[in-house]
Amino acid sequence: RWVKANTRMPVLVKLTPNVTNILGPARAAVAGGADGVALINTINSITAIDLDLMAPEPTVDGKGTHGGYCGPAVKPIALHMVAEIARDPQCKGIAISGIGGISTWRDAAEFMALGCGSVQVCTAAMHYGFKIVEDMIDGLANWMDDKGYARLDDFRGRAVPNVTDWQHLNLNYSIKARINPDTCIRCGLCHIACEDTSHQAIIYHHDDGERRFEVVDEECVGCNLCMHACPVPGCITMERVDDGSFRDWTTHPNNPMRKQAAE
Numbered sequence: 001r002w003v004k005a006n007t008r009m010p011v012l013v014k015l016t017p018n019v020t021n022i023l024g025p026a027r028a029a030v031a032g033g034a035d036g037v038a039l040i041n042t043i044n045s046i047t048a049i050d051l052d053l054m055a056p057e058p059t060v061d062g063k064g065t066h067g068g069y070c071g072p073a074v075k076p077i078a079l080h081m082v083a084e085i086a087r088d089p090q091c092k093g094i095a096i097s098g099i100g101g102i103s104t105w106r107d108a109a110e111f112m113a114l115g116c117g118s119v120q121v122c123t124a125a126m127h128y129g130f131k132i133v134e135d136m137i138d139g140l141a142n143w144m145d146d147k148g149y150a151r152l153d154d155f156r157g158r159a160v161p162n163v164t165d166w167q168h169l170n171l172n173y174s175i176k177a178r179i180n181p182d183t184c185i186r187c188g189l190c191h192i193a194c195e196d197t198s199h200q201a202i203i204y205h206h207d208d209g210e211r212r213f214e215v216v217d218e219e220c221v222g223c224n225l226c227m228h229a230c231p232v233p234g235c236i237t238m239e240r241v242d243d244g245s246f247r248d249w250t251t252h253p254n255n256p257m258r259k260q261a262a263e
Contacts, residue, residue, distance in 0.1 A: 004033045012097055015039040015081075017074075022081040027090050036095030037085065038120065040078045042068025071123040075101030079114060083163045086115035103132075105139030112152060113159040167249040174242040175222035177201070177215045183235040186211040190226035190236060198225050217241075 003011050013029040015022060017040040029037050044066050048057040056064030078100025085091045098111030103124040111119050124132045149155050179190065179202075191213050194202040201219035205212040215226075227236040249255050 001032045010035040012036040012038045012095070014041055014099075016041045017077060017081060018044050022084050023088055023091070026085045026088070026094070030091055030094055034094070036097060036117075037091075038097040038099055039085070040074065040081055040100045042070045043074055043077065045069035070100070072101040072103055075107060079110060082111060082114045082116060083160065086157065086160045087163055102136075105136040105143060108136055108140055109143060109155070110159075112156045114163070115157040115160055117152070117156065169248060170246050171249060171252055172242050172245045172247050173240070175238040175240050176217050176220045177222070177224075177226050178237050178239050179213055179215060179226075180235050180237070181212070183232050184213065185232055185235075186213075187231065188213070189229045189231065193225050193229040198223055202226060 011034050013025075013032075013034045013036075015025050015029070015037055019025060022039070026037055026039075045068070046056045046064070046066055047069065049055070050057050050059055050064075053059055053062060055062055056066075058064060078098065082096060082098055085094070085096060096116045098108075098114075098116035098119040099122075101123070102108055102111065102119050102121050108119045121133055121136070144150075144152075144155075147155070177190075188204070188211065191202045191204050194200060199219050199221055201216050201221070203214050203216060205214060222238060224238060227238060230236045251258055
């Protein structure tokens with residue numbers, strides 16, 4: 001409020017991610033009359049320990065402290081917090097400037113699809129110089145032309161209505177992994193990933209000296225892990241197999257509070 005009372009310039013409040021709920025400071029900014037919010041700032045972190053000095057890196061005279069973590073790794077956190085503000089009724093209409101791991105035109109487009117009117121680039125510029133921004137502008141313009149978007153506002157915020165809470169997801173939705181035998185290179189990474197860290201839904205066959213991998217639909221939960229582990233693009237895909245019906249947690253038989261939730 002003091003800043004707004006003493007300047008004619010627009011005031012954007014930069015929000016820290018080091019909170020339990022980003023909506024607290026965002027709503028405070030709105031209540032204080034801010035013209036917008038910018039997020040996220042860096043994340044408190046210790047990135048490494050020097051095992052010779054036994055101190056956090058970088059060390060200053062043998063000691064270290066926390067630093068601000070940024071770059072591509074923080075992008076998912078930033079997208080989540082931007083989405084929370086964009087769909088909050090108390091923050092409706094507040095301008096949002098997206099920050100956090102924006103390195104490509106696609107990153108910028110994703111933030112804008114969640115309601116950002118502008119994005120900011122730092123780490124990528126440190127690596128590649130300011131020319132990276134020109135490359136991002138060109139890439140974004142080409143994508144917009146392909147999609148038929150004439151202005152940023154044509155797609156800004158369009159992903160927000162599709163962000164929901166977990167209890168409203170369709171629990172009847174079911175997908176299963178499908179392995180293309182024609183493109184499979186028999187490396188076995190899908191089997192290892194599923195067998196050791198997921199649902200043991202990919203079995204291994206050894207037929208006439210050749211390895212073959214098969215998905216057991218009864219065990220597959222559609223987690224996508226095998227698809228991400230596979231080194232061959234498009235070899236493993238996910239096929240929808242449910243009947244198209246809808247039931248979320250608020251009405252699901254396994255929910256002991258389903259009647260109250262439904263009401």
